[in-house]
Amino acid sequence: MSITVHITTRLILIIVSLLLTACSTNVTVSGDYPSALTKPLPYHVGLVLDNSFTNYTFESSKEQDVTVALGQSQTKLFEQVLTDIFSNKSRLQTVPTQAASSTHNVDLIIVPHVEEVQLAMPFETHLNVFEVWIKYNLQVFNSEGEPIADWLMSSYGKTQTRFLKSEEAALNQATTTALRDAGVRLIIGFERIPEIRAWIEQKELEARLKGTQENTQNLAQGGDQ
Amino acid sequence: MSGHHPLQPYPFSTALFALILLFLLTLTGCSTSTVIDEYRTTNTKLDLNKGEQVVIMGRRHAGEYETEPDFINCISNRIATSGKLSVIPEQEFLDSFYPWFEPRVAPLKLKRMSRMLEEPIIAERIKALGIRYMVWVDGNTETTDKSGSFSCAIAPGGGGCFGFATWDKASIYEAIVWDLKQLDEKGRVKVETKGSSYLLAVGAPIPFIAQVQSDACKGIGNRLKGFFLHGGGSQQEPQKTTGHQGNTES
Numbered sequence A: 001m002s003i004t005v006h007i008t009t010r011l012i013l014i015i016v017s018l019l020l021t022a023c024s025t026n027v028t029v030s031g032d033y034p035s036a037l038t039k040p041l042p043y044h045v046g047l048v049l050d051n052s053f054t055n056y057t058f059e060s061s062k063e064q065d066v067t068v069a070l071g072q073s074q075t076k077l078f079e080q081v082l083t084d085i086f087s088n089k090s091r092l093q094t095v096p097t098q099a100a101s102s103t104h105n106v107d108l109i110i111v112p113h114v115e116e117v118q119l120a121m122p123f124e125t126h127l128n129v130f131e132v133w134i135k136y137n138l139q140v141f142n143s144e145g146e147p148i149a150d151w152l153m154s155s156y157g158k159t160q161t162r163f164l165k166s167e168e169a170a171l172n173q174a175t176t177t178a179l180r181d182a183g184v185r186l187i188i189g190f191e192r193i194p195e196i197r198a199w200i201e202q203k204e205l206e207a208r209l210k211g212t213q214e215n216t217q218n219l220a221q222g223g224d225q
Numbered sequence B: 001m002s003g004h005h006p007l008q009p010y011p012f013s014t015a016l017f018a019l020i021l022l023f024l025l026t027l028t029g030c031s032t033s034t035v036i037d038e039y040r041t042t043n044t045k046l047d048l049n050k051g052e053q054v055v056i057m058g059r060r061h062a063g064e065y066e067t068e069p070d071f072i073n074c075i076s077n078r079i080a081t082s083g084k085l086s087v088i089p090e091q092e093f094l095d096s097f098y099p100w101f102e103p104r105v106a107p108l109k110l111k112r113m114s115r116m117l118e119e120p121i122i123a124e125r126i127k128a129l130g131i132r133y134m135v136w137v138d139g140n141t142e143t144t145d146k147s148g149s150f151s152c153a154i155a156p157g158g159g160g161c162f163g164f165a166t167w168d169k170a171s172i173y174e175a176i177v178w179d180l181k182q183l184d185e186k187g188r189v190k191v192e193t194k195g196s197s198y199l200l201a202v203g204a205p206i207p208f209i210a211q212v213q214s215d216a217c218k219g220i221g222n223r224l225k226g227f228f229l230h231g232g233g234s235q236q237e238p239q240k241t242t243g244h245q246g247n248t249e250s
Helices: A002-022 A071-085 A167-192 A194-224 B012-029 B069-080 B090-096 B110-116 B120-129 B212-229
Strands: A024-028 A041-048 A057-060 A065-069 A086-092 A108-120 A129-142 A147-160 B031-040 B053-058 B131-155 B158-179 B184-208 B239-244
Touching (some): A041 A071, A071 A086, A071 A108, A129 A167, A129 A194, A147 A194, B053 B090, B069 B090, B069 B131, B069 B212, B090 B120, B184 B212
Parallel strands (some): A024 A065
Antiparallel strands (some): A129 A147, B031 B239, B131 B158
């Protein structure tokens, strides 16, 4: 008798938990991002990714509970893209202060933050597509920890619902597409940020001046001999 | 033979009528019609040397639709099945050239493509992979009309469905062939396929599905294959073909 009651209780609990989770969508984004076909900038970049970025999870409870954990996937993307667009990359814990700057030996420090994530799902829009928008704020610092630029970068991804494809799979695909688009913005747009452009020009000018000075010194030494 | 036997509730004529109706529906129900419009700039087949490849790409820059990756794979497979053409899969190409052919930045015109090829890093990769022709496919398949309804129910004694539903689909695609060596356009193929599908449910649902997208793939794929394997007129007249259950070969 007690065994029957025990089994019935278990069955009820399973049914209740199934009913509770039936109307929720939980996705842990998993995507692979290709290497970028680009000529690396000749600088050493430091990447600071805090816990709010690496463990970022979007949650919404409008009509339906939706949870999208994209921290791990976006970390993978930023690591990959920054490795490709700079000749050297290091992972830093924090933005170094002026005093500690010499120990890290980096030219630029990038600290990305997720500003906003928006989802549009078929039950909201009555369209046959899943759409994802991600807005990032990229804070860029020089080697001494002084801010150079604050870049708001938005990306977009969508996928059409396909026959027999689950909501989770469609949402994962749309988010991966949005992250891939973020990579495009980062690779192509980074150099075009006016403050970054100015910083690069300054660095190039310094390098040219240094080269000229070295040449002059060499010529002078050659003349003495 | 007056009256009906208790085990034979429907008269023979009704059953015959139902059978004829079913047969007619099978014949006409899922028919598709395909119109193909082809334009070539030369009469001769396109050059493709040993080691050179073709890539078929879908346009995905528009907000309201995207050219389905499955459709692009279907065309690629259709062209590659001849065994005489080497086709690089779309995703492999996109990954090899990331980010230059992503929807946000992919070249929409040949002029932009030629400017992209001025970038040594892109030109070298094109050369290394032997990409000679790039075929851009733009369009999609959508449901244009639907009507009717059916419902299904399950009871302790069994279950079943009852009703009738119909829907129309249209596939409209245009493919443009770019020669990356000579940096010019070699031709275009436009395909328009329409078809109606039905679902008849009397107990068990019986679907009659028109293979609209599949027929569009056959139409556009065969014509594109013709660009590389056979010569053609400088400008062919549009051809209209109709078929049943996906037989839309022109």
